Amino acid sequence: MQHVIDLDALTQTFRSSDGSPVTALQGVDLHLRRHEFVSLIGPSGCGKSTILRLISGLLLPSSGAVRVFEQPVTEPRDDIGLVFQKPTLLPWLSVLENITFPMRHKYGRVSPSDTARAQELLAMVGLSDFSHKRPDELSGGMQQRVSIARSLLHDPDILLMDEPFSALDALTRDEMSFELLRIWNERPKTVVFVTHSIQEALLLSDRIVVMSARPGRVADIIDVPLERPRNLATLADPVFTRMANDIRVQVFSRKPD
Numbered sequence: 001m002q003h004v005i006d007l008d009a010l011t012q013t014f015r016s017s018d019g020s021p022v023t024a025l026q027g028v029d030l031h032l033r034r035h036e037f038v039s040l041i042g043p044s045g046c047g048k049s050t051i052l053r054l055i056s057g058l059l060l061p062s063s064g065a066v067r068v069f070e071q072p073v074t075e076p077r078d079d080i081g082l083v084f085q086k087p088t089l090l091p092w093l094s095v096l097e098n099i100t101f102p103m104r105h106k107y108g109r110v111s112p113s114d115t116a117r118a119q120e121l122l123a124m125v126g127l128s129d130f131s132h133k134r135p136d137e138l139s140g141g142m143q144q145r146v147s148i149a150r151s152l153l154h155d156p157d158i159l160l161m162d163e164p165f166s167a168l169d170a171l172t173r174d175e176m177s178f179e180l181l182r183i184w185n186e187r188p189k190t191v192v193f194v195t196h197s198i199q200e201a202l203l204l205s206d207r208i209v210v211m212s213a214r215p216g217r218v219a220d221i222i223d224v225p226l227e228r229p230r231n232l233a234t235l236a237d238p239v240f241t242r243m244a245n246d247i248r249v250q251v252f253s254r255k256p257d
């Protein structure tokens with residue numbers, strides 16, 4: 001079967017400010033199938049964001065290989081959407097202009113269909129009434145919704161999301177998780193989702209990659225057998241609660257290598 005994302009023997013070393021090497025990732029192998037939803041969880045600093053930067057081409061590996069659609073990744077690709085922890089909006093543009101900005105940046109113009117799609121996405125994230133506001137007139141959570149809408153504008157095949165809901169309040173966070181499931185259902189994509197929330201990972205994912213602390217390695221890959229479509233009832237499913245407990249134990253207990 002063709003993989004959409006292949007990470008083979010991936011090692012990433014950085015140089016810290018005092019010049020000493022920091023091994024962020026060591027020997028990471030991971031293969032994602034088409035339209036799979038995979039979450040990465042693990043302790044702070046275990047290299048989750050580094051994996052997303054490597055897949056996106058924002059960073060090149062110290063050793064090992066990153067392939068997307070079987071092509072080595074050598075630079076950022078157009079068919080990958082990115083959502084970061086922070087919204088990264090341009091403060092001088094309106095909300096609507098921020099969403100269509102990637103099109104203006106790439107093609108020098110924004111077509112009426114881009115604008116219509118941006119408006120659709122704004123409605124989806126509940127911000128139709130804010131399309132002409134500037135980002136600093138919105139709350140942090142609202143700004144993050146705008147950046148999620150922006151990442152979806154060109155309907156990318158791959159979506160890389162780095163704790164996209166961590167800035168949102170708990171209710172909005174649940175709502176956004178279900179919205180993301182709905183979007184993913186309607187327009188399937190291969191998603192790599194970084195989160196610190198075991199519940200969020202379980203609710204969303206086909207597989208959960210549990211990473212170990214520095215140097216970051218893949219400690220376990222867990223299949224999530226919960227039926228789709230998932231909804232509020234999923235959260236009360238005994239399989240969900242049992243798996244959440246098991247993963248919590250796995251993440252928080254120190255296991256000797």
Ligand SMILES: Nc1ncnc2c1ncn2[C@@H]1O[C@H](COP(=O)(O)OP(=O)(O)OP(=O)(O)O)[C@@H](O)[C@H]1O
Pocket residue numbers: 014015016022023024042043044045046047048049050051214
């Ligand atoms: N540009 C860099 N220069 C030096 N060290 C870096 C750089 N980028 C990341 N690191 C280090 O690599 C390690 C992995 O960082 P990364 O941000 O990928 O972890 P993470 O699992 O996403 O963390 P968190 O959950 O806290 O967001 C950390 O020790 C970090 O300090």
